[in-house]
Amino acid sequence: MIRRALARVFGGIDAPLMTIAGLLIGVGMLVLFSATYDQPARFFDQLRNFGIALLVMWVVAQVPPQTLMRLAVPVYLVGVALLVAVFLFGVRKKGATRWLNLGITTIQPSEIMKIAMPLMIAWYFHKHEVLVRARDYLVTGLLLILPVGLIAKQPDLGTAILVFAAGAYVMFFAGLSWKLILPAFIAGVVSVGCVIAFEERICQSGVVWPGFKEYQKHRVCTLLDPASDPLGKGFHTIQSVIAVGSGGATGKGWLKGTQAHLEFIPERHTDFIFAVYSEEFGLIGNFALIILYCALIARGFMIAANAPTFFARLLAGAITMIFFTYAFVNMGMVSGILPVVGVPLPLISYGGTALVTLFLGIGMLMSIQRHRKLVQT
């Protein structure tokens, strides 16, 4: 009786995925406790956020992938509509128009796109599964570019990159030709190399980068040379790199990070929480964290590989890669190899919205894993 009830309740939960996520949450709460030593309320807020997020995950895990597929188009359309609304009547804060005032609360529609995008693209490819043509890549390309463009316009480069990545991963898993991927990849590497090589010239004030905002140019330039603006934009990077470096091989010990506790690390409980972690737990801790993320990704890939439908495969693969992207971009920016963009460290950074989005993804993975046999007839 009880066993059956428990099985019903936890039936949708994938044990390996849940274990890995649980370990990450544990690490996250440990670091957050240290990072918010002066604001203990944050710690309990985050506990509550986890509660909500886990509930969302559980609910989504019960929903079969077919239902998710049916939701793809409406969610996407609502998301784009809201982005257009932001573009037209958005609320402006700190030089960016990202929010929409609904009267009761303000929402950030770009968050919705992080999930709506892979759903939509995966849905599209699933519909055209029989014969995927180049035309389909063009269509999905348009489906991708429109919201990404709107988000980049807000401007919110970090979210735009994440949304773009989410869609692009689906296209990649759907079989986008290497002939297109490789040149793009090489072009990217070359252009990054050029920026690094000619940093001094292109970072001079007065040089306008076509298509980039001044603050975006600043971010890239301060990444290349944080010392150029040690009290302004470079401060984040300089201090977080010092935090990571001074952690050494074994770290300074939990609650003993001086960089974090003396407020040298800005945003230390959100985007820069990895600096706190890295300072206190050192290289060993970093290694353990990377292993945990690898385990998460491996499990995600396993679920994707066993997924019953094209849609489920694409979705699972893309969601898994989103986790990777979050982790890599965040750790890369904290350790000073990527520009500072607003990307949280998945399952560890403080913040309810990102947490819900991420657990939504985990819930989808679980749903796909649970329903793998039901459809395989």
Place this chain on the structure above:
Amino acid sequence: MQASQSATDSHVFSRRNKRRLFRTFEAPSLPGGRATELKNTEQEIRAFQLRLGAAGLLVIGCFALLFARFVYLQVASYDEYQSAAEENRISILPIAPNRGLILDRNGVVLARNYSAYTLEITPSKVSDLDQVIDELAQLVEIQPRDRRRFQKLLSESKTFDSLPIRTRLTDIEVARFAANRWRFKGVEIKARLFRQYPQGESAAHVIGYIGRISQKDQELLEERDLVANYKGSEHIGKIGIEQSYERELHGTTGSEQVEVDAGGRAVRTLSRTAPVSGNNLVLTIDIELQKIAEEALGNRKGAVVAIDPLTGELLAFASRPSFDPNLFVDGIDSANWDALNNSPDKPLLNRPLRGAYPPGSTYKPFMALAALNTGKRRPEQSISDPGYFMFGNHRFRDDKVGGHGTVDMVKSIVVSCDTYYYVLANDMGVDTIARQMAPFGFGALTGIDIEGELPGVLPSTWWKAKRFRRPEQQKWYAGETISIGIGQGYNAYTPLQLAHATAIIAADGLVKTPRLVRHVHDLRTDEKRPVELPVAKDALGQPRPQKLPFKPEHLAVIKEGLEGVPISGTSARAFAGAAYVSAGKTGTAQVFTIKQNEKYDAKRVAEHLRDHAWYMAYAPVDKPRIALAVLVENGGFGAQSAAPIARQVFDFHLTGKRPEKAGQAPFLGKSGAGAEGEDD
């Protein structure tokens, strides 16, 4: 494509299969490609798994890159970042020591410290200074003089210094600013120790004042390798005791190793070295006596220097007009500064120390002693004074028309006979006079323990040769010697020098360097350490002996003459009814030369050209406890202006009697007539 046959394979990835699958998968994406119409799940899954593998490689590659970065930061560059983090967090803050107190000889406080709040601006952190000050003015009172003072500080300081716009904030003002603090970046309230001089103008020239450390002070500190000890200090002694005893008063700066956060706020103290307070100074000055002297000078310009002849301790060291040293502590505002600096009365001038005046007739007793010492005169040798001395065609006049009659040495002092000294000077010659006067300290630094002393001029042929550049100026003319004898001509001495020389006579030749600090009181050990003053050299560059070898019978003659002055001589009126027996000599120093056959008329001469009045004296005569020199600039006759001041100082010091204020005015009025008929 032919690769489709191999798609029957299982999930095993062989190298061969991979390559084939790679090609297989391209097929559906190629436009117009010969893609199979059949739904081939197996093939599709395999293709997807290949993509997963590629994504996995990307993941592993990226994480490997990240891990390499971590190894670089946390292992290879660990030392660098470790020290960067330490530098970030640890800051060494200096703790300024409390400055030592300055007390008078009886323990009355002359300079002390008190704690108060100041409102300070760091100009480099503020974009629009004027606007910020305007906004601050709405919260705390900021007067135009505060602004002027701030502007003056601003021009003298570095912009990253924190400069006070207002000092001594009230509690209400502190609270009002604290509530609005967030609006003002770069503005802070600081609790600071302030120096206060409770005596105000009294003894200001002795005590001096402290002021903010200037660029010049900073250079001096660097020279003396004291920069570290002044890390937390903002003030330094500028003049007087505050300047000369800076080393004793300042103390040793302590330090605190603190952990600071990114905002620079101290979070906790890691270690602390307590500062050592400066030593207290007990002065030789009796502030009561000082005030008697200052009040006796009143609004007149002048100086009173009183010495204990047996110890060299300066009992009073008055300079009028004076100034309020409290104005200088936080930086003086330009209006006050201009008023002090441009006043024709020169209140900032330390007259006893830096004012050099011809000594007039107060020089005569020294001349007389020199005459006995060199054997040029015997005490009983007399001259017959016709009222003038002819030198060539030049008539050197005595003030008393018709002369003093028969004048011996004692009488020459009592009646201040000029003719006697014209002749004497002529007989001795200027260089002999210089050699005899040098041991008294005339024309040389006395070695007093505050800085800024001027040597004055002890005239001699070699002095003149050195002083002037043109040959005709360098030559000494015999006629110039004559007026040297009565303390005129090139003679120029400070009141301090005259008081010091008077003390030497009073103490029968004992030479004691004048001193202002009785002892340094080390509060930690309770040790009271007397100050060692170096032996000063005389005007001829000779070291001065501890005691001048005068013959007692010679001294007795001089003293007899000096004792006669307050009894029957020029200062008889001023000393009428004194409870002690004093000795003294009046003097009148010419500011400008009266033409031949013209009589000096004080009423006709502009005030600033009037003669300076002198009085030198000591008392009681049998066992002198005080020797002094009084100078009243443009005071006219010494008997009239200077001697009454000496009387008040003596009265207070020897009997404790304070002057009756009401009795002062009529006395001054009558004295002019009383002095008539006598030389000054």
